[in-house]
Amino acid sequence: MIQDIAPHTFSNAYSNREPETTDFALCFNNRTVLLHEQNGAIRFPRFSELRGDTDTLFQSATYLFSIDDDRFYWIDQPAEEQGEFRLVDISVFRKAFPRHSAFAGITAYSLHKWYDNHRFCSHCGAKMSAHDKERMMHCEKCGNMEYPKIMPAVIVAVTNGDKILLSKYANREYTRYALLAGFTEIGESVEETVRREVMEEVGLHVKNLKYYKSQPWAFSDTLLMGFFAEVEGNDHITLDKDELAVAEWFPRREIPANESDISLTSEMIEYFRNNN
Structure with missing residues (x-):
């Protein structure tokens, strides 16, 4: 990565x-x-x-x-x-x-x-200044403090026996196959994010969530957390066309070749491909 x-x-x-x-x-x-x-x-x-x-x-x-x-x-x-x-x-x-x-x-x-x-304070509008002891922008007028933004998100490899669910984003520059992904919302755990995002994007229930690893992804100011999850019950895909252009099941031997090794998504796909 x-x-x-x-x-x-x-x-x-x-x-x-x-x-x-x-x-x-x-x-x-x-x-x-x-x-x-x-x-x-x-x-x-x-x-x-x-x-x-x-x-x-x-x-x-x-x-x-x-x-x-x-x-x-x-x-x-x-x-x-x-x-x-x-x-x-x-x-x-x-x-x-x-x-x-x-x-x-x-x-x-x-x-x-x-x-x-963060040149100006989001609370009072005064000019912000860099703190001299830590990476933080500080408003001397109202005391507001701002730290670098890191947004938690999940990457989900949904599996169904020997098959994995791959998708393509809708209306994005990135057009290759990827795993399901989404940001964690206020008040929910990352495990709840996994279940919600899978249901929202492809209409599937999942079980047996297994954490894989994390990745700082500065392209979107995100801390990604990768999970494998097994489909539970019906494996029919109901596509959220606002989020995804396509989503389909791929047998392990038919997974498209990866052209990059920089992302958590790519590593998780390769992990599934090479581990029976």
């Missing part, structure tokens, strides 16, 4: 440290990121490679995280193409390598969105 970057080590411990010229600068403009890309390999600019006044760049920089000895900063100003670095859509991180750079890029994009969306 995209966060599996070993032997590299990711550290998100907050620090209020100043950047150095050798640190990486993550620059965004809407859904694009400034980087050098060649045949799928990506590289972010270091501060020393960016045009502009060094003091201004340093003042607009916010520390994000480190991977091994490399530190990554967000630049709080719209990115512009320069030299070998071009603005590329963030979807590049789905297939880019090295893997740890792709993970750094999409994680930085998630934090960029959070910082950019």
